[in-house]
Amino acid sequence: MKDPCAHCEEMMQPYLDHVLTDAEMLEAERHLDECEYCRRRYRFEESLRVYVRNAAAEQMSPELREKLSALRIPLE
Amino acid sequence: MKAAGTVERVDESPDAQRLATEARDRVRFEEDALALADQVYRVARHLVGSREEADDLVQETYARAFRSWRSFTPGTNLRAWLLRILTNLNIDRGRRQQRTPQMQPLEANDYYLYDRLAENGDGVTDEERVVERLSQDDIVSALSAVPHDFRDAIVLVDIGDFSYADAAQILDIPVGTVMSRLHRGRRILKRELADAAVEEET
Numbered sequence A: 001m002k003d004p005c006a007h008c009e010e011m012m013q014p015y016l017d018h019v020l021t022d023a024e025m026l027e028a029e030r031h032l033d034e035c036e037y038c039r040r041r042y043r044f045e046e047s048l049r050v051y052v053r054n055a056a057a058e059q060m061s062p063e064l065r066e067k068l069s070a071l072r073i074p075l076e
Numbered sequence B: 001m002k003a004a005g006t007v008e009r010v011d012e013s014p015d016a017q018r019l020a021t022e023a024r025d026r027v028r029f030e031e032d033a034l035a036l037a038d039q040v041y042r043v044a045r046h047l048v049g050s051r052e053e054a055d056d057l058v059q060e061t062y063a064r065a066f067r068s069w070r071s072f073t074p075g076t077n078l079r080a081w082l083l084r085i086l087t088n089l090n091i092d093r094g095r096r097q098q099r100t101p102q103m104q105p106l107e108a109n110d111y112y113l114y115d116r117l118a119e120n121g122d123g124v125t126d127e128e129r130v131v132e133r134l135s136q137d138d139i140v141s142a143l144s145a146v147p148h149d150f151r152d153a154i155v156l157v158d159i160g161d162f163s164y165a166d167a168a169q170i171l172d173i174p175v176g177t178v179m180s181r182l183h184r185g186r187r188i189l190k191r192e193l194a195d196a197a198v199e200e201e202t
Helices: A004-016 A022-034 A036-055 A062-070 B004-035 B037-047 B051-067 B078-092 B112-119 B127-131 B136-145 B148-159 B164-171 B175-201
Strands: none
Touching: A004 A022, A004 A036, A004 B175, A022 A036, A036 B112, A036 B127, A036 B136, A036 B148, A062 B037, A062 B051, B004 B037, B004 B051, B004 B078, B037 B051, B037 B078, B037 B136, B037 B148, B051 B078, B078 B164, B112 B127, B112 B175, B136 B148, B136 B175, B148 B164, B148 B175, B164 B175
8 A cells, every 4th residue: 555645745736726536635634634744744835835926926017017008009 | 851960960870889889899908908917917927037028028918919809709708818819929939949948857746845945944844934934036036947838837827826727728738738737847846946945055
């Protein structure tokens, strides 16, 4: 039988993406309930995703915003 | 009937009405598209290498969108429609080809980054504290080191909040391919982040 933590590691991305089957979801949750090691790593992955999203939040410049508005086709 | 003015107006009105409706639809389209500009920019910024390139690409996208607004079907996803234009322009401009030929990037297992960061963390294992050991710059530069095909999937889904189905449509690839690129792309990203974090320690 496979190492349960290695198996849990493989299920992490699909678990967080909500694409596991019900049976797999149950299996992952059963393992997470009793395994602090995996639980911590799942929570880390969740924080990481939020962190990536926030780090990537660069605003466009006001100049670009103006240029985009200027591209509008004038009414005749 | 001598009410010439009235007759004239009746004659003209179907045409005038059509034009007025069209003008109104177009103005609404342009306003809707501009309201999405921040979100479009956010995605563009990470699809290409630099701020300047992103600015150019977004301008070209809007110029094309405003010209071909009639081909947008009202009620469908405008943000996905704009991103489809943007990714096509990005490919047309040959930016992909300028990148180094696709080497097989190194992937980390999914627990690898946490383990690397926690290992060097003076006993700090709390996951939120561990993630803060990465700087915003680390993330931005790690993301730009992920090869295009994988990065596109990450940027659209994890940053742009598109569904797998929308990302598949935008990139013109099957949904299964989006999922596998996303999965591998995140592992490549984590590998890059681990390397960056370890480099900073030494």
